[in-house]
Amino acid sequence: MKPYKDLSPTPRIIMTPGPVEAEPRVLRAMSYPVLGQFDPEFTDLMNETMGMLRQLFMTSNEWAFPVDGTSRSGIEAVLVSLIEPGDKVLVPIYGRFGHLLVEIARRCGADIVTIETEWGTVFSPEEIAAAIRTHQPNVLALVHGETSTGRMQPLEGIGEACREVDALFVVDAVATIGGVKVATDDWLIDAVIGGTQKCLSVPSGSAPITYNSRAEAKLLKRKRIEQGLRMPGEDGEHEGLSALIQSNYLDLSQLQDYWSPARLNHHTESTSMLYALREGLRVVLEEGLEERFARHRVHEAALVAGLEAMGLKLFGDPACKMPVVTCVEIPSGIDGESVRSMLLAQFGIEIASSFGPLKGRIWRIGTMGYSCSKRNVLLTLGALEAVLLRHGFELPAGDALHAALDAYGV
Amino acid sequence: MKPYKDLSPTPRIIMTPGPVEAEPRVLRAMSYPVLGQFDPEFTDLMNETMGMLRQLFMTSNEWAFPVDGTSRSGIEAVLVSLIEPGDKVLVPIYGRFGHLLVEIARRCGADIVTIETEWGTVFSPEEIAAAIRTHQPNVLALVHGETSTGRMQPLEGIGEACREVDALFVVDAVATIGGVKVATDDWLIDAVIGGTQKCLSVPSGSAPITYNSRAEAKLLKRKRIEQGLRMPGEDGEHEGLSALIQSNYLDLSQLQDYWSPARLNHHTESTSMLYALREGLRVVLEEGLEERFARHRVHEAALVAGLEAMGLKLFGDPACKMPVVTCVEIPSGIDGESVRSMLLAQFGIEIASSFGPLKGRIWRIGTMGYSCSKRNVLLTLGALEAVLLRHGFELPAGDALHAALDAYGV
Numbered sequence: 001m002k003p004y005k006d007l008s009p010t011p012r013i014i015m016t017p018g019p020v021e022a023e024p025r026v027l028r029a030m031s032y033p034v035l036g037q038f039d040p041e042f043t044d045l046m047n048e049t050m051g052m053l054r055q056l057f058m059t060s061n062e063w064a065f066p067v068d069g070t071s072r073s074g075i076e077a078v079l080v081s082l083i084e085p086g087d088k089v090l091v092p093i094y095g096r097f098g099h100l101l102v103e104i105a106r107r108c109g110a111d112i113v114t115i116e117t118e119w120g121t122v123f124s125p126e127e128i129a130a131a132i133r134t135h136q137p138n139v140l141a142l143v144h145g146e147t148s149t150g151r152m153q154p155l156e157g158i159g160e161a162c163r164e165v166d167a168l169f170v171v172d173a174v175a176t177i178g179g180v181k182v183a184t185d186d187w188l189i190d191a192v193i194g195g196t197q198k199c200l201s202v203p204s205g206s207a208p209i210t211y212n213s214r215a216e217a218k219l220l221k222r223k224r225i226e227q228g229l230r231m232p233g234e235d236g237e238h239e240g241l242s243a244l245i246q247s248n249y250l251d252l253s254q255l256q257d258y259w260s261p262a263r264l265n266h267h268t269e270s271t272s273m274l275y276a277l278r279e280g281l282r283v284v285l286e287e288g289l290e291e292r293f294a295r296h297r298v299h300e301a302a303l304v305a306g307l308e309a310m311g312l313k314l315f316g317d318p319a320c321k322m323p324v325v326t327c328v329e330i331p332s333g334i335d336g337e338s339v340r341s342m343l344l345a346q347f348g349i350e351i352a353s354s355f356g357p358l359k360g361r362i363w364r365i366g367t368m369g370y371s372c373s374k375r376n377v378l379l380t381l382g383a384l385e386a387v388l389l390r391h392g393f394e395l396p397a398g399d400a401l402h403a404a405l406d407a408y409g410v
Numbered sequence: 411m412k413p414y415k416d417l418s419p420t421p422r423i424i425m426t427p428g429p430v431e432a433e434p435r436v437l438r439a440m441s442y443p444v445l446g447q448f449d450p451e452f453t454d455l456m457n458e459t460m461g462m463l464r465q466l467f468m469t470s471n472e473w474a475f476p477v478d479g480t481s482r483s484g485i486e487a488v489l490v491s492l493i494e495p496g497d498k499v500l501v502p503i504y505g506r507f508g509h510l511l512v513e514i515a516r517r518c519g520a521d522i523v524t525i526e527t528e529w530g531t532v533f534s535p536e537e538i539a540a541a542i543r544t545h546q547p548n549v550l551a552l553v554h555g556e557t558s559t560g561r562m563q564p565l566e567g568i569g570e571a572c573r574e575v576d577a578l579f580v581v582d583a584v585a586t587i588g589g590v591k592v593a594t595d596d597w598l599i600d601a602v603i604g605g606t607q608k609c610l611s612v613p614s615g616s617a618p619i620t621y622n623s624r625a626e627a628k629l630l631k632r633k634r635i636e637q638g639l640r641m642p643g644e645d646g647e648h649e650g651l652s653a654l655i656q657s658n659y660l661d662l663s664q665l666q667d668y669w670s671p672a673r674l675n676h677h678t679e680s681t682s683m684l685y686a687l688r689e690g691l692r693v694v695l696e697e698g699l700e701e702r703f704a705r706h707r708v709h710e711a712a713l714v715a716g717l718e719a720m721g722l723k724l725f726g727d728p729a730c731k732m733p734v735v736t737c738v739e740i741p742s743g744i745d746g747e748s749v750r751s752m753l754l755a756q757f758g759i760e761i762a763s764s765f766g767p768l769k770g771r772i773w774r775i776g777t778m779g780y781s782c783s784k785r786n787v788l789l790t791l792g793a794l795e796a797v798l799l800r801h802g803f804e805l806p807a808g809d810a811l812h813a814a815l816d817a818y819g820v
Contacts, residue, residue, distance in 0.1 A: 004458050004461075004688070004691075004695075007442060007685055009444075010451055011443055012443070012444075012446065014446055016446055019678055021443065021444065022444050022681075022682075027440070027441045027682075028441055030440040030441055031437045031438055031440055031441035032418075032419050033419060033421055033422070033437065034419075034424070034431065036422065037429060039760060041419065041420055042419075045417075045419075048414050051414075052414065068615055069659060069677075070478050071677070072659050073483075073659045073677070076659045099636070099637040100658075103637045103658055107656050107657060107658055109656075197444075203680060203681050204677075204678040204679065204681060205478055205615055205682065226510070226513055227510075244516075244517060246519075246656055247486065247517060247660075248510075248514045248517055249483045249486045249514075249660070250659070266482075267479075268480050268607055270613060270683075271429060271607075271613050272432075272437075272682070272683075272686070273615050273680075278417065279417055282414050285414075350449060355675065
C-alpha cells in the first residue's frame with residue numbers, strides 16, 4: 001500500500017477572495033468530539049447558531065440556518081425552492097456569479113430574463129427597478145458582491161420595486177456577509193445567501209441562509225412530507241399544492257422542519273461544520289458588525305495605497321469597488337500566473353486570478369475576515385514588490401510599504 | 411447581546427446507526443489551518459483522497475471523490491446526474507431509505523417502479539434480477555444496508571442482470587462502507603454512494619462516491635460548461651446533448667472536471683472536511699479493510715449475546731442482519747423514548763429509535779467505526795440493563811455482561 005503521510009499543511013497567507021484563512025478559534029472548535037444530531041445539547045447549539053445568524057443577517061426572520069454544503073448549495077437551495085418551473089426570473093449580470101445565478105435558475109426551469117452591464121461596473125438601483133417594472137418577474141436574483149470583478153451592487157431601493165410587482169428579492173451575499181453591511185430587513189430582501197469561507201473565516205462547507213415569511217409562503221405551497229417519514233395511510237399530496245421542489249437535499253420546506261422544534265429527520269447535520277459556524281459567528285459578534293466592517297475598510301485602504309504606490313492600476317469603477325476584494329490589472333508584459341506561482345512557492349502567499357474575459361487580465365487580492373490584517377497586507381505588498389521586480393516590472397522600490405504604513409498612520 | 415458560551419460538548423458514547431463518534435485523529439486533522447482550493451499542496455491532498463477512496467470502494471474506477479454535503483447529497487448527486495426525466499428507475503424497497511431513493515428519483519423526473527418487501531426482511535438477488543428483466547429499467551437504485559430496519563441486501567448477481575438490460579446499477583452504501591465489504595467492481599456496481607459519519611467515523615458533511623465509465627458515458631452526454639466559465643463566443647449547447655442535469659451543485663459532470671487535472675472551478679472544496687476524510691481513510695486503510703470488517707463482527711456478536719442474555723428480542727430476519735446495526739424490539743409496557751432519554755442523560759450513551767412503522771417499536775444500536783469497541787459495547791450493555799431495571803423490566807441482572815465477556819473470550 002502506498003504510504004500516505006501525516007497531514008501537515010504548510011502555513012499560508014491567503015489573500016484571495018476566498019477561501020481565506022480560518023479563525024484559529026474556529027479550527028479549534030472543529031476538533032471537539034461530535035454530539036448526536038438529536039442530542040438536546042446539539043440541538044441547543046443549532047438554535048444558538050440560528051440566533052447568531054439573525055444578528056449577522058440583521059433580520060428578525062424566523063428562518064436563518066446553514067445549508068450543509070458550500071456556498072453554491074445555499075444559492076441553489078434558495079433558488080430551487082423559490083423558483084417553480086416556468087417562473088420568470090430576472091438576473092442583472094455584472095460578472096461571473098451573475099452568470100452562476102442564471103445557470104442555476106435555468107436548471108430550476110426558470111424563464112430567465114437578464115440585463116447585463118460591463119464587467120467592472122454595476123447597475124444603478126433605478127436601472128434594476130426599471131427592469132423589474134418592465135419584466136414583472138416572480139423572482140429577482142442579484143449578486144451583492146461580485147468577486148470576479150471586485151464590484152459591489154448597491155441594494156437599497158430595489159426591494160421596494162420588487163414588492164410593487166410581488167417579486168421575491170433574492171440576494172447572493174456570499175462574498176460580503178460579515179465584511180460589509182447586509183441589511184436584510186431594512187433593504188426588504190426576501191432571501192439572502194451568505195458564505196462562510198470568506199469574511200466569516202469559517203472553512204467552506206456550510207452555507208448560511210435566511211428568508212422571510214414572503215419566501216416561506218411560497219415554500220409551504222410546495223411542501224411534501226418525505227415518503228419514508230409518513231405514517232401508514234398518509235399521502236404526501238393534497239389539493240392546492242404547487243409544483244414539487246425538484247431537489248430533496250436542497251428543499252427548504254424540509255430543511256426548515258429539520259431546523260424547527262419538530263426536528264423532522266432530513267439529512268444528518270454536519271456536526272463539526274456547525275461547531276465551526278457557531279464559533280465563527282461568536283467571533284464576529286464579539287468584534288461587533290460595525291467594528292468589523294470598519295476594520296475591513298482600514299486594511300483595504302492600506303492595500304490600495306501600497307498597490308498604487310507600486311505603479312499598479314486597479315481594475316474597475318472605483319465608485320462601486322468591493323471593500324473586501326481589490327482587483328489589479330496585470331501589467332503588460334508580465335505573466336500573471338508566474339507572479340502568482342512565485343508568491344505562493346517562495347513566500348507562502350496566495351492571491352487569485354479571475355475568470356472568463358478577465359482571466360489573465362487581473363489579479364484579485366482579498367482582504368477578508370481573519371486574513372484581513374495589517375500583518376497580511378504588509379507582507380503581501382512586500383512580497384508582491386519583490387516578485388514584480390524579479391519579473392522585470394519597473395517600480396519605485398520601497399514606496400509600496402511606505403504608502404501602506406502611512407495609510408496605517410504608523 | 412446574549413452571551414453565547416464557549417463550545418464545550420459533553421463527551422458521549424454514540425451507539426446509534428450514525429452519526430457515531432469521530433476518530434480522534436480525524437478531529438485533530440480538522441483543526442489544521444486551511445490551504446487554498448487550488449494550492450498544489452491541497453490538490454495533492456485531493457488526489458491522495460481519490461486514491462484511498464478507490465481502495466475503500468474496491469474499485470479501479472477513475473472517479474472516486476467526495477460530494478460536499480451530507481450522505482444524501484451524494485445520493486442525490488448520483489441520481490440527478492444519471493436519471494434523465496422520463497427514465498425508468500426500479501427501486502426495491504425494504505425500509506425507509508428505499509423510500510428516500512424513490513423520493514429523490516421522483517424529483518429527478520423518473521418514471522418509478524418499486525417492489526416492496528416487509529420491513530425486517532430483504533429480497534433474494536433472484537427476485538431483484540427477475541424484476542429487472544420484467545421492468546427493463548434505465549437505473550436500478552438499491553440500498554445496501556438499511557439502517558431503519560437493520561437489514562443488509564445481498565448484492566451479488568444483481569449487476570449481471572442490470573448489464574443484460576443495459577441498466578445502471580446504483581447502490582446506497584452509506585451505512586455499510588468501511589464496516590462491511592462493498593465490492594464495487596466485483597459486483598458490477600456502476601455507482602456507489604458511501605457515508606462518512608457511520609463506519610468511517612468522519613463527521614457528517616462529506617459524501618464519498620464512485621462511478622465507472624458506464625455511468626460516466628451517461629454524464630458526458632448531459633454535460634455543459636458553466637456559463638460564467640465559458641470564453642467569449644463559446645456556447646454550452648451542441649448537437650446530440652441529452653437533457654440538462656437539473657442541479658448545478660450536484661452535477662457530476664461538473665464535479666468530475668473539478669476533481670480532474672483540469673480543476674475547472676465549481677464549488678470551493680470544503681478544506682476541513684477533505685482533511686477529515688483523508689485522515690479517516692488513512693485510519694481505515696492502516697487497520698486494513700478485512701481486519702476492520704472482522705472487528706465489526708466481533709463486537710456485534712458480543713452486543714447480540716448481551717442483549718439476548720437480558721431477555722430482549724432482536725427485530726427482523728437474522729439471515730440478513732446488518733453486522734453494524736442491531737435492532738431490538740422494545741418490550742411491551744416499556745416506554746422506549748424514556749429509556750433512550752435516561753441512557754443519554756444519566757450515562758451519556760446514545761442509542762436510536764426508528765422511523766415510520768417502526769417508530770416506538772424498536773431501538774437501533776449501532777456498532778460502527780470508532781464507536782465499535784469493546785469498551786463501548788460493555789458500557790452500553792451495563793447501562794441499558796440498569797435503565798431497563800429502573801423502568802420495571804424484569805431481566806436476569808448481571809447476565810448481559812457475563813454473556814458479552816464470554817463472547818469476547820475474557
